[in-house]
Amino acid sequence: MLTPRVLITEPIDQAAVDYLRTKFEVVVGQRGQWDDESYLASNLGSFDGLLSMLSNPVTEKVLRQNPQLKVVANYAVGYNNIDVKAAQSLGIAVANTPDVLSEATADIALGLLLGVCRRLCESEKDLRNGLFDGWHPQGYLGIELYGKKAGIIGMGRIGKAIARRLYGFGIKIAYHNRNRLNSEIEQQYQAEWYDDTDTLLRECDFLFLSCPLTPETHHLLSRERLGLMKPSAVVINTGRGSLVDEHELAKALHSGHIAGAGMDVFEFEPKIDPLLLSAPNTMLLPHIGSGTTETRRKMGLMAAQAIQAVLDGNPLESIPNLVSIN
Ligand code: GLV
Numbered sequence: 034m035l036t037p038r039v040l041i042t043e044p045i046d047q048a049a050v051d052y053l054r055t056k057f058e059v060v061v062g063q064r065g066q067w068d069d070e071s072y073l074a075s076n077l078g079s080f081d082g083l084l085s086m087l088s089n090p091v092t093e094k095v096l097r098q099n100p101q102l103k104v105v106a107n108y109a110v111g112y113n114n115i116d117v118k119a120a121q122s123l124g125i126a127v128a129n130t131p132d133v134l135s136e137a138t139a140d141i142a143l144g145l146l147l148g149v150c151r152r153l154c155e156s157e158k159d160l161r162n163g164l165f166d167g168w169h170p171q172g173y174l175g176i177e178l179y180g181k182k183a184g185i186i187g188m189g190r191i192g193k194a195i196a197r198r199l200y201g202f203g204i205k206i207a208y209h210n211r212n213r214l215n216s217e218i219e220q221q222y223q224a225e226w227y228d229d230t231d232t233l234l235r236e237c238d239f240l241f242l243s244c245p246l247t248p249e250t251h252h253l254l255s256r257e258r259l260g261l262m263k264p265s266a267v268v269i270n271t272g273r274g275s276l277v278d279e280h281e282l283a284k285a286l287h288s289g290h291i292a293g294a295g296m297d298v299f300e301f302e303p304k305i306d307p308l309l310l311s312a313p314n315t316m317l318l319p320h321i322g323s324g325t326t327e328t329r330r331k332m333g334l335m336a337a338q339a340i341q342a343v344l345d346g347n348p349l350e351s352i353p354n355l356v357s358i359n
């Protein structure tokens with residue numbers, strides 16, 4: 034029997050590559066090489082397994098042209114770049130990397146909150162530019178975190194990791210989720226459920242977006258919804274760029290209808306709306322939520338293990354990080 038072939042579309046932590054090489058023929062692509070849909074569709078023909086990045090558009094066209102694929106494992110928790118329905122109809126398994134990146138991503142969410150509220154980037158830049166002329170009573174006044182109310186949209190694993198941190202800062206926690214958490218978990222996180230997103234938006238001081246991007250959550254934070262928020266509110270997005278109408282957010286920041294924003298993800302990555310780049314009170318990061326050495330290693334192994342399990346013919350039920358549609 035031929036040795037199955039696996040494509041890893043970009044260089045990742047070596048442990049995952051070595052793991053897959055013990056059983057399979059592994060090809061590692063170059064950064065950006067597999068980001069084009071037509072290229073992906075036309076050049077996957079010899080592969081049985083695909084370890085994809087979130088920048089690879091694994092669309093219906095790509096999958097239909099490559100029904101020989103048995104598994105696609107995304108090196109990310111979010112998998113909006115994969116047409117899971119098309120994969121299912123072709124019998125191609127899809128996996129992601131949940132859990133292992135929740136703590137790292139929540140750290141970045143809190144970093145953004147601190148950065149925006151306490152004006153860390155702006156004041157640090159001034160200091161480096163020689164503008165620090167000593168402590169003064171009215172310099173860089175920011176927004177106090179203690180006692181405020183945070184709204185978390187998407188109280189999954191990352192949302193909960195954010196909530197745990199917020200609790201430590203003395204911030205009240207409200208959340209919206211498709212399904213309400215049980216009361217024991219709500220108590221554990223001291224989190225109050227809001228059925229209605231609009232009410233949550235009206236009341237919160239800090240909004241955290243940590244839900245998956247789906248057709249239903251696309252532009253969840255629309256112009257109308259931004260209009261419901263307090264002008265003193267701060268938006269933090271570590272989910273996906275398109276959860277927010279980025280241009281409308283930029284306009285709201287410029288006009289003072291929203292006080293600040295911390296973003297790790299953007300609608301048209303790596304392009305960023307110029308109006309957002311020039312907006313006041315923003316901290317913008319280049320999608321580094323899961324970017325720690327430890328987490329990226331775990332993500333690589335988790336994706337690799339799913340590929341191995343599928344290609345070895347293990348029962349799909351035994352693969353914990355398989356994506357299922359409910
Ligand atoms: C990163 O954005 C991920 O979905 O893992």
Ligand code: GLV
Nearest residue numbers: 167168169170171
């Ligand atoms: C500030 O540095 C203070 O001591 O209050």
